[in-house]
Amino acid sequence: MKTVIQVLLCAVIGFVVAILMLNNFTIDIMEYAEVIVITLIGIIIILLGVSLKLYWEVKKLYNTDAKWDEEDEVDLLIYKKFADYSFLVQSSIVLSVLVLCTTVITLQSIVLTIIAIATMIVSYLFTIFMTNLIQLVYPERNIPNLSDSKYAEKLLKISDEGEKHVMLIGFYKSYNLLNVGLLIGIVLSTFYSISTDQSQLFSIIVMGLVLVIVNGKYCFSIRNK
Known part of the structure; x- marks a missing residue:
């Protein structure tokens, strides 16, 4: 696969x-x-x-x-x-x-x-x-329902230490990939705006805000533990 x-x-x-x-x-x-x-x-x-x-x-x-x-x-x-x-x-x-x-x-x-x-x-x-x-x-x-507002917390609660370790590695890799992906998206959108004279400013701002929110959520989640 x-x-x-x-x-x-x-x-x-x-x-x-x-x-x-x-x-x-x-x-x-x-x-x-x-x-x-x-x-x-x-x-x-x-x-x-x-x-x-x-x-x-x-x-x-x-x-x-x-x-x-x-x-x-x-x-x-x-x-x-x-x-x-x-x-x-x-x-x-x-x-x-x-x-x-x-x-x-x-x-x-x-x-x-x-x-x-x-x-x-x-x-x-x-x-x-x-x-x-x-x-x-x-x-x-x-297993908690996918629509449960506390799905993540309940899923972690029923997982053993080995499963939590695997999930932690996967989540952290995804977090880093998201950061890199959004930065590349911002750069490519800027390049596209310059080369085609079609402004992608709104998309760039949205990606920037998402990047700030994701990093903020991660940092404050660690800080408050």
Whole structure:
């Protein structure tokens, strides 16, 4: 799964760089809006299709009559497939919102707008399936509902020390990646504004505010412990 994601990211980055080079590093996104929307919809459909496949694989593994050492291997495989499922579903939700916003801003056809709304609804429904899968991954635990306002605190409370350590590493890496990603986004938006004379000042300000809020939340969370 990791290799597939890396290949897709490299392909997307290579495609973007090639388009920029062909257009002397100036590009009118509005001109390619329809292609972008259709491409993203295709990616979302693929993500949801793979997610559905993973969902049934987890269900099938859960019902497997494994014994002794095989049981540990099955549990590990269920956990990995659930993690892949979670990532794909969350990615499809983000891309669905991106597609819907793009269709509205660029005034795409009503058909594409309806499809964008449909993909967002289906992606949300897949998060409901995720709750069902959590119960299969951790059948012996009282997993809190995803809509619970104190979901994070309750999840940590029922996790053992090893799981907390793994989550801590993942959260901290994500935190650092978010900081770097937003800074790169600000730089790229500035470069785009200069090269195309289309101001991205609002987006730059929003990203800057998000960066300040995220860092503030992290620092004060540590400070108040």
